[in-house]
Amino acid sequence: MKRKPYILIAVLCSGLLLMAGTQVFADVTINIALANNPLSQALERIAREKYSAEGVTVNIAVLPENDLRQRLTTEASTGGTTYDMFYIGPYEATNWARFGWLENLEPYFAALSPEKLEWYDRDDLIKGMVGSLSLDGQAYALPFYGEASFIMYNKELFAEKGLTMPDEPSWDEIYELAKKIHDPSKGIVGMTMRGAPGWGMSGAPFVTIVNAFGGRFFDMDWNATVDTPEQRGAWEMYKKILREAGQADILSYTYNECIALMQSGKCGIYYDATSIAPPLEAEGSAVRGKVGYVLPPHQKMKANTSWLWNWAMGINPKTTPEKKQAVFDFMLWATSKDFIKMTVELDPTGASTPPASRASTYKLPVYAQAPYAEMTLKTLENADFTKPTLEPVPYVGLQYIAIPEFADAGTKMTEYLADYVVDKISLDEAISKTQQVFEQVAEDGGYK
Known part of the structure; x- marks a missing residue:
């Protein structure tokens, strides 16, 4: 079946998903582009069915990787606002943070309640992945999945x-x-x-x-x-x-x-x-x-x-404040422990589960027993x-x-x-x- 170039996610309420949100919006639409690889495709499918935030519509485009890189680099360097979230890797994050092309995420984390900070558990994110997306100790993107x-x-x-x-x-x-x-x-x-x-x-x-x-x-x-x-x-x-x-x-x-x-x-x-x-x-x-x-x-x-690589999510600093917050909420949801657990429930093979972003992922019984899990960790340790x-x-x-x-x-x-x-x-x-x-x-x- 030919994949549609974008999806429109309906606006519904969900107790689990509202854990990721920080406020209610009124008719905010955010545009996101992902790379055309299996785990990103899985994110698109799951988001279409499971993500909801009151007052928010999310448009997701899935693009060939080279096309995505070119579009987002042009967007970031020219101050464009076609996309409200940047789906990037350490190469872009390291350079774009210096150029002012990415929003600093620390103020957004500082605004979260203690309960939401505990729910998200930043310490569970694999340090090597987080470090590759930071500048001067400040996070500019969140790892969705990592790889060696x-x-x-x-x-x-x-x-x-x-x-x-x-x-x-x-x-x-x-x-x-x-x-x-x-x-x-x-x-x-x-x-x-x-x-x-x-x-x-x-x-x-x-x-x-x-x-x-x-x-x-x-x-x-x-x-x-x-x-x-x-x-x-x-x-x-x-x-x-x-x-x-x-x-x-x-x-x-x-x-x-x-x-x-x-x-x-x-x-x-x-x-x-x-x-x-x-x-x-x-x-x-x-x-x-x-x-x-x-x-x-x-x-x-x-x-x-x-x-060593990861696909990560950052906020376009040129988009509006309302969209920035809506993007941050989506990023929290997509990079959370709850999202990872949900992917295993939806697909017990682990094929839809983002690897190498969180340490807790490898404690989940289904994923820990995957034939590639041990070698993935060993390879990451050597990088x-x-x-x-x-x-x-x-x-x-x-x-x-x-x-x-x-x-x-x-x-x-x-x-x-x-x-x-x-x-x-x-x-x-x-x-x-x-x-x-x-x-x-x-x-x-x-x-x-």
Whole structure:
């Protein structure tokens, strides 16, 4: 069934849901845009049926991730008010808070009653996720769900080939296993990864491969370091996995296509976010109960080969005071312990439950027993947002560099990566062009 581009949530009263609200409104409409991924889609469905606040109408649009990023960045940078809530991640939160593009949430929390503060329980939010959305100790967004990254593999296909997945695989081992699984004559893909260009698409897994190979993008003096043996090794590995053992239409694959392929039972290995595991274990998935989970691959280093991300909710500072309060109330509801408990009641598989945002989530019996829960926590424990590489660097961020210029630079890099993968340009040309991009970043940003 084709999904409608937006939903209109009716205005009804609910005792549980009014716990999130702080006041009654008169005909306030708030507009929200979410990323088109499984957990955000689940939020849309649940909000349509369960969220209510007197006097408030909520319009929710679900957009492709690249489109969402572009629209919200334009909106925030120009002071637009098309959207009253910004659905963002740590990259945006870190920079937008500095630019004044996000509302400081501390005054809103200060206005809550002791009962509502106790109900929300800010201390239960995972500190690493909260910290990635804060500036100078002040919260500018609330995590809806968090993620690291790990390897997911089809145990049934591995058993058929007599293969064993190491607990801590290297990229060389992943490559060899993927080639052994790959069997186009039977419609079996050895390994899938995001291939669609975009700093948050193919850029996410690719930058962690660079980190694993010991590569970096700048040295401590902000000299670009793309043209290095370590980076070249990462570029070559990404290409040969997808060309020799990956999906046929490499460049069209976002995480949605990768998920569908893995769910079909026709794929051996998938490297992506930990938050993608729940759909693989959901009803209707051909691999439900057949997926194994191990740490993200290393190469020259065993730490920080994962990524750290969350999808979070912030308030557009340019919208009206009434809308700001209504957005804050919705954010409290969507990031509360009660919401998480409700998702488990509605979907006992855990596929609709936002992970890695609250510690209490992993104490819920159904979720704690999920096959991916233990490895999700283990991967999160190993991720250090401040130390992404083997060698020292002047930046932070695991699957991206937390500087404003990276959105454009990272996207250009993935476009050259895509051209290299499909043989439009050579590795030398791709590396040279990307080196120039990051040299320009250091110059234009005044980092040198």
